Amino acid sequence: MFMRVLLRVLLPVSPPVNVRNCTGVKQLVLKVWSEDGAGKVVEIPADMTARDVCQLLVYKSHCLDDNAWTLVEHHPLLGLERCLEDHELVVQVQASMSSDSKFLFRKNYAKYEFFRNPLNFFPEQMVAWCQESDGSIPQSQLLQNFLNSSSCPEIQGYLYVKEPGRKSWKKLYMFLRRSGLYYSTKGTSKEPRHLQLLSDLDESNIFTIITGRKLHNSPTDFQFCIKPSKVRSDCKELKMLCAEDEQSRTCWMTAFRLLKYGIVLYQNYNVPQQRKSNPSHFSAPVRSVSENSLVAMDFSGRTGRVIDNPVEAQSAALEEGQTWRKRSQRMNVLGSPSPLHPSSLSTVIHRTQVWFHGRIMREEAHKMIIQQGQVDGLFLLRDSQSNPKAFVLTLCHHQKIKHFQILPCEEDGQVFFSLDDGATKFTDLIHLVEFYQLNRGVLPCKLKHPCTAVAL
Template structure:
């Protein structure tokens, strides 16, 4: 049969990839079509103005897998300190459900930032599971040396709060003119009738080879494409690199060492069928952290669409805990505890959460002062008044002890490069000092906290003694409320829990 020339609207494939041309062409022709739907219960659309005139303002959870029988299965979960726990879960338990169960067992605060991490040490890859993913289903695809980690990720939904920080204008183009400004970017990602594109240069590793090439790449709903002719985005010059439908997006853990990556900002589109082979991995590298974050976030939005927004906005549907994790019986008085204010003539219930937290901080300061005085009075030997102040911070989750600068940066990156993410650690250069490691604008900065003496009392300061604190807890409390000399307030602290 004589072959006919490819139409101008089809991407041009070369070599062996020419057999995939009909399939790739169909993918490009299907740009803008609606996502798959299912018969699961409809959910109110938070963007009803995006619906067509003939479409009801309802959403269906089309990306959710079908429900399975309520069978039970054991899953092993690892924490950051290397400890692990075998948890019995139901077959229909999602990643969010399991995180809530682990939060309960670890006595942590459930702030919707806990995640499960799919970790592949052999491949040097890891990714955060989306809240709606079924844990048993993901585990069935893992290799023998792969595992789940329980970790914080404050950046999980940060792009919904600050989209302009995640999508630089020079990397975003539109198939049609947007009616609004940059704030409408997310709506266009979530709306299947429009198709914003992410484009730019990426280092791309050739499949099955060690070589990398710098190519002009664009991301569309049907997949990731590279241009075979400079920066041209004409369909006939586009060649498919990887599809998103049956793949997942991972970060490279040690790309330079394992894959000879040209930068430290690598990511990977991994077919779900791949377990331990590297020849089918589509490895890519950006020039900086912001570029990598932009590409990976856009892939998540195009792959999951409105389902991500539902995970972010809709309160989690708490499943009944398994019998082995059921809540212990508590007394009526314990279940009825509320914050009270007794500063006036009569007591009142504090209903404002911010006011309750402020009252708790004040009570904590008063407790530390009383404890210091009692410790001094009850001691039979001479004791410096600052003894408690120099060690009390070691009980706090944000204090990570004697770790290196490199380790502190790694922890910050793992738990999400969002403004205000911080931890405190011992200084490596000064045994009497401490270091505040803080993230701002996706960059990590370090501030030294030095001890200073005033009237025989030891204080701590990070601005050369202009602002002094009797202990590090007071210092952290202050900079959570005031920016001071820091580039931003302290918002989130890095935490490690033992399972």
């Protein structure tokens, strides 16, 4: 019988100095931070893109590369952050950042979700033709019109705009076009004489505001900001905006990216598919399916070996878990003392899974889901705050975050876990998650994307 265990790997950190490689190309130092506050220093060439840096970090941290990893530009003093586009040169972005700003390494499942499900991102009433006063774009041609530089789609609707130097907000009817973001000086009129330019797209980037509504006295929680690329820390140059709901904010921010970068975004989206047939030197070997620096090992032979194939490693982890369960159950049936009783095993076996986050608060769970994309099926599990024996499933569906309590129930002396008051019972949380990844059951959607945090 194969015996496989997981070992923690400690990776050396590169020294923070500028060096040159054997080809004479200057290597620049970049420090990237993970969600737990740990940092990693890497040396990169000046022409390295955000996607290349993510692949390098995936390789060094032994993560599974599912193309959802992203580099985040984080400004703590301004309370802003955004995900870099895969094609952006990291060195250029770093040059425009202040000394307090930093890069974060994080997953973002919504990065290209609008290519897969455009109807969820663009409400019909918010999309129109520039040339028409009230004609809407057919939904079947929506993305084609955004990507085609000769077409003129626009996003329209009300936004709250923060008045410069004050904490008051003004509600204006806005139009987002390829040439920039405009507001109407007369109701909802889009006549040229009534439109005023608020911000262009070429020299600006769009950010999420992460400080909460109290700091800026915003009318809703759905804030975002347009920041000129050359501005480092001057708040006066920021265009602070606020939408009515999450769907509207997502629509404005996604359209900004599409209108600014166009076909380049679609090329970024297609690159991972092409890379599968022509892997780069960063993508192999990825030595573990774990995203917390654990490596799968096989000790069935005379010497141990690292399991390089992620599929084999995942199969090994599932097989080992099943073996533990069977061994514990068999030993107890025979009356032999088990070193780990099934009931105690079921309460700890899930703690090595990437989707389990322990004793985090409800607010922290919300924050993690929002940061990683708010796509359907994004989920995590955590300890319950109200019941020490229970757990909570936090799940995103239709851009809303919902919580489901997982309660223990006992039957014939064995503890099970259930989401539906005992109608469907599982011996441990791993079984429960695997079931709801295949079956919706009482949930609004299947579990699709685990909300994870990597340890750099």
